[in-house]
Amino acid sequence: xxxxxxxxxxxxxxxxxxxFDDGDQVVNGMASFVPVCAYMLARRTHAPNLVWLAGAVxxxxxxxxxxASTLESDLWRDSAAYIEQYEDFWxxxxxxxxxxxxxxxxxxxxxxxxxxNSAVGPDYHRPKxxxxxxxxxxxxxxxxxxxxxxxxxxxxxxxVERVDWISCAGYLGGGDERARLGLEGGPELVVTNLAVLDxxxxxxxxxxxxxxxxxxxxxxxxxxxFPLLVAEDVTETEPPTAEQVRLIREEIDPDGTRKxxxxx
Amino acid sequence: MPDKVTSLAEAAxxxxxxxxxxxxxxxxxxxxMAMVRExxxxxxxxxxxxxxxxxxxxxxxxxxxxxxRFVGAAVSMEQFGLCNQYRKAVERGEIAVEELSExxxxxxxxxxxxxxxxxxxxxxxxxxxxxxxxxxxRVIDDPFGGGASVVACxxxxxxxxxxxxxxxxxxxxxxxxxxxxxxxxxxFPKAARRVIATVEEIVDGxxxxxxxxxxxxxxxxxxxxxxxxxxxxxxSCFPRYGYDSGLHLAWAKAARDPEAxxxxxxxxxxxxASHEEYLDGVGxxxxxxxxxxxxxA
Numbered sequence: 019x020x021x022x023x024x025x026x027x028x029x030x031x032x033x034x035x036x037x038f039d040d041g042d043q044v045v046n047g048m049a050s051f052v053p054v055c056a057y058m059l060a061r062r063t064h065a066p067n068l069v070w071l072a073g074a075v076x077x078x079x080x081x082x083x084x085x086a087s088t089l090e091s092d093l094w095r096d097s098a099a100y101i102e103q104y105e106d107f108w109x110x111x112x113x114x115x116x117x118x119x120x121x122x123x124x125x126x127x128x129x130x131x132x133x134x135n136s137a138v139g140p141d142y143h144r145p146k147x148x149x150x151x152x153x154x155x156x157x158x159x160x161x162x163x164x165x166x167x168x169x170x171x172x173x174x175x176x177x178v179e180r181v182d183w184i185s186c187a188g189y190l191g192g193g194d195e196r197a198r199l200g201l202e203g204g205p206e207l208v209v210t211n212l213a214v215l216d217x218x219x220x221x222x223x224x225x226x227x228x229x230x231x232x233x234x235x236x237x238x239x240x241x242x243x244f245p246l247l248v249a250e251d252v253t254e255t256e257p258p259t260a261e262q263v264r265l266i267r268e269e270i271d272p273d274g275t276r277k278x279x280x281x282x
Numbered sequence: 283m284p285d286k287v288t289s290l291a292e293a294a295x296x297x298x299x300x301x302x303x304x305x306x307x308x309x310x311x312x313x314x315m316a317m318v319r320e321x322x323x324x325x326x327x328x329x330x331x332x333x334x335x336x337x338x339x340x341x342x343x344x345x346x347x348x349x350x351r352f353v354g355a356a357v358s359m360e361q362f363g364l365c366n367q368y369r370k371a372v373e374r375g376e377i378a379v380e381e382l383s384e385x386x387x388x389x390x391x392x393x394x395x396x397x398x399x400x401x402x403x404x405x406x407x408x409x410x411x412x413x414x415x416x417x418x419x420r421v422i423d424d425p426f427g428g429g430a431s432v433v434a435c436x437x438x439x440x441x442x443x444x445x446x447x448x449x450x451x452x453x454x455x456x457x458x459x460x461x462x463x464x465x466x467x468x469x470f471p472k473a474a475r476r477v478i479a480t481v482e483e484i485v486d487g488x489x490x491x492x493x494x495x496x497x498x499x500x501x502x503x504x505x506x507x508x509x510x511x512x513x514x515x516x517x518s519c520f521p522r523y524g525y526d527s528g529l530h531l532a533w534a535k536a537a538r539d540p541e542a543x544x545x546x547x548x549x550x551x552x553x554x555a556s557h558e559e560y561l562d563g564v565g566x567x568x569x570x571x572x573x574x575x576x577x578x579a
Contacts, residue, residue: 048309048335048360075462086361086527089309091462091520104465108385112404135356136381142414148372148379150364151356153335156383157405185381187408199408200430278361 021263026211027276028266029230031055032258033209037166040065043117045074047154048089051276052168053121055084058270059262074107075100084271112161120163125149126181127167129224129244131188131205131217134181142183152185159186162202170279172210174243189222213238214255218247228255286454286507290320290557293478293506297321297442302330304440304470305339309360310525311462313339314446314480316513316557322346323552332440334466337517338533342551344368344377345543353380355387362530366537381411386435388465393437394473402432443474446514448522450479451487454504457496461520467498477503480510482522510557512570523573529564
């Protein structure tokens with residue numbers, strides 16, 4: 019039964035939670051409230067054995083609430099193990115056996131699923147805007163991971179035809195360009211505040227799959243800086259259930275910390 | 283064993299103008315902030331900073347005009363924003379950036395630590411960051427004919443690595459209590475020519491021997507030890523204390539404007555003559571004990 023009232027952050031969290039199966043291993047980085055809440059929701063519902071490396075440090079933490087930082091100790095102080103990063107975390111992540119799904123957010127995301135967190139503008143060395151930097155996504159895009167994007171700002175500034183600089187490898191120029199480079203994995207799904215999109219298998223172009231309740235296909239196209247492919251069977255995104263919303267509001271994030279990601 | 287304990291001012295002399303400094307910093311996590319403040323007070327110039335994810339120390343050093351180059355995976359104070367003074371200096375072309383993925387950065391430092399000409403990673407393949415940095419990154423074939431290419435990452439040997447830790451003895455055995463161990467303490471010091479450790483407390487060797495598994499840097503790899511309680515402030519030093527939200531917020535606000543940023547540094551960094559005066563200026567050890575409660579809540 020869908021919830022009588024829910025907000026878009028709760029819808030995104032419930033949709034992202036579906037991506038993860040019982041027994042998967044997942045990790046989160048800085049300021050990542052949607053993934054963190056989605057992992058916590060999945061562990062309370064369909065995936066109790068979802069293994070979570072919080073902040074790439076704490077194994078299966080039991081935070082009482084979502085803290086202001088998704089990297090710092092408040093998230094993972096109560097963990098089954100503290101994972102050392104240089105040898106241990108990266109060995110687990112680079113080994114093909116574990117952590118096969120990875121969630122990414124970029125300041126820019128393009129029609130072929132490349133992301134940019136490096137710089138805005140044509141001159142990399144004198145950028146219009148210096149972005150934080152590639153950090154782990156420069157690795158995760160290239161080492162065979164299945165990539166899942168989330169964005170709370172579906173607008174033409176974020177969704178661009180071609181990112182200014184590729185700092186996370188998606189399907190590059192599209193088609194088989196990624197495969198020809200010998201890269202496995204790649205972007206599969208994009209969950210935004212307006213819609214859910216995937217990538218058309220041949221062209222590897224972003225394709226609209228579902229629109230959130232109350233949002234039209236035209237609105238999603240207007241908010242996107244390139245022509246979207248539109249699946250023939252576009253439906254409404256399934257809203258969260260009443261129980262999912264209750265878990266998010268009462269057990270997972272009673273302080274509403276997740277909303278920080280949705281403030282302009 | 284020689285006594286490695288020295289003062290902030292003397293240890294800072296190991297960092298020369300133009301040096302490449304590997305600095306412990308991961309967003310709001312432990313950074314050797316007392317030493318960062320000392321470097322600003324002493325007016326270091328033309329530093330190359332190597333960080334994993336540089337936080338507030340990068341922004342302070344950038345605002346003070348100490349930096350000419352940044353090498354690292356990202357710069358961010360997470361919830362407190364993007365380090366505006368650093369960002370503006372990069373946009374003006376005053377600070378050059380060598381942007382590496384985490385594994386590429388660690389490959390460079392790992393190679394430096396082990397005397398190799400380069401390390402390798404599969405990270406960054408397909409991105410634009412390889413062609414942007416041909417002096418340190420090159421795509422090479424698998425010499426064993428496996429088919430997959432890898433990225434060769436040129437060895438990086440910093441002049442000095444600076445870390446903050448929970449305790450050390452006078453010989454320089456440095457301990458961390460159970461916490462997140464980032465590469466900035468696991469590999470940066472092994473790659474660097476010199477290592478400075480500031481610590482919350484200096485203890486007797488017997489105290490170290492009671493928990494030898496907590497030693498993260500052995501004495502022979504450490505050149506200078508400095509006693510600096512709350513030396514990571516305003517960054518966190520889990521499990522001893524949390525990050526100071528108030529001071530991070532005050533800086534993030536000041537950093538939007540060059541004059542406000544300079545006034546902030548005058549008040550909190552260049553003004554206080556010593557680490558003790560700095561602590562008094564941010565409320566004193568008594569007020570900072572609220573951060574301890576926060577960390578143990």
